[in-house]
Amino acid sequence: MLLRVYRLLETDTVYTEHELVTAMRQLLSASADELMLIHNSIFVGLIRESAHMPRASLKKASLCNLLRQSVVTACTALETYLPSLLRENLPTVIAVKGRSFFPADKDVQKSFEGMTFSLSETLRLLNEPDAPQFIANKLLSFINFKYLSGSKGIYSVATLLSINDAWTRISERLGQDIDSIKKQIDDSVGRRNDIVHRADRSQKDPGGEMKEIGYAWSKQSVDTIANVCYALDELVEVRIKELKAEMSAVRKDLVTEEALPLETS
Numbered sequence: 001m002l003l004r005v006y007r008l009l010e011t012d013t014v015y016t017e018h019e020l021v022t023a024m025r026q027l028l029s030a031s032a033d034e035l036m037l038i039h040n041s042i043f044v045g046l047i048r049e050s051a052h053m054p055r056a057s058l059k060k061a062s063l064c065n066l067l068r069q070s071v072v073t074a075c076t077a078l079e080t081y082l083p084s085l086l087r088e089n090l091p092t093v094i095a096v097k098g099r100s101f102f103p104a105d106k107d108v109q110k111s112f113e114g115m116t117f118s119l120s121e122t123l124r125l126l127n128e129p130d131a132p133q134f135i136a137n138k139l140l141s142f143i144n145f146k147y148l149s150g151s152k153g154i155y156s157v158a159t160l161l162s163i164n165d166a167w168t169r170i171s172e173r174l175g176q177d178i179d180s181i182k183k184q185i186d187d188s189v190g191r192r193n194d195i196v197h198r199a200d201r202s203q204k205d206p207g208g209e210m211k212e213i214g215y216a217w218s219k220q221s222v223d224t225i226a227n228v229c230y231a232l233d234e235l236v237e238v239r240i241k242e243l244k245a246e247m248s249a250v251r252k253d254l255v256t257e258e259a260l261p262l263e264t265s
Contacts, residue, residue, distance in 0.1 A: 002070035003219055006063055008043040014058050067218040068195045074222040075192040081229055082148040082157045083140055089240050093162050094132035096243040103159045111156055115142045150189040151182040154228060163235050173231040181224060188221040
């Protein structure tokens with residue numbers, strides 16, 4: 001939405017004197033200095049004084065803040081989506097895979113270094129039926145979202161949800177090169193940090209000039225984040241269905257074994 005608003009308002013000139021402005025002033029009974037006209041290849045708009053939008057706010061330098069905010073919003077959405085995906089699906093993975101649910105991947109394991117269970121928590125896991133949910137909540141509480149950002153966060157979530165070789169499978173679904181996808185994601189997160197913490201100035205030169213930003217790069221960043229989330233969502237949906245099918249098969253076998261008559265000597 002922010003990108004669309006930018007495209008609508010993007011213009012090199014704001015008109016206060018124009019044939020259309022004059023005609024609209026007469027139609028709306030507006031004062032001589034009330035209306036401003038903006039137009040580009042896709043939009044023609046009149047802005048009234050009651051909008052409290054000064055002419056300076058329509059200059060491209062000001063409108064570029066919409067692009068910056070779109071990048072911030074997209075990165076924040078990613079960091080909201082990833083823990084939500086874990087919260088929804090990790091209990092199922094734990095319930096089906098049991099002790100083997102935790103991946104052997106060293107990068108993922110490093111994220112949970114220092115995590116411990118107290119004695120009372122350990123005893124709870126022995127008998128409680130909600131043990132998978134409890135373990136999932138414990139993991140989420142430990143990482144506190146700080147690792148669920150950028151390409152590493154995406155990989156960690158996918159791996160925890162039992163998706164092997166996650167980036168290869170995401171790239172196959174998107175038909176794009178792995179390295180270019182990961183770079184775009186990480187560049188977007190880095191730019192978000194510059195925008196939020198340094199008013200879009202480089203970390204290496206926080207006192208320097210504000211970095212330029214364009215519509216094409218911003219849209220590419222927002223679209224890449226969205227498309228990766230769509231691809232990951234599809235992969236998780238397929239994997240959870242597989243795990244639930246495995247769970248149903250195991251339960252069916254247990255019921256069958258219990259129903260078999262005992263052998264007599």
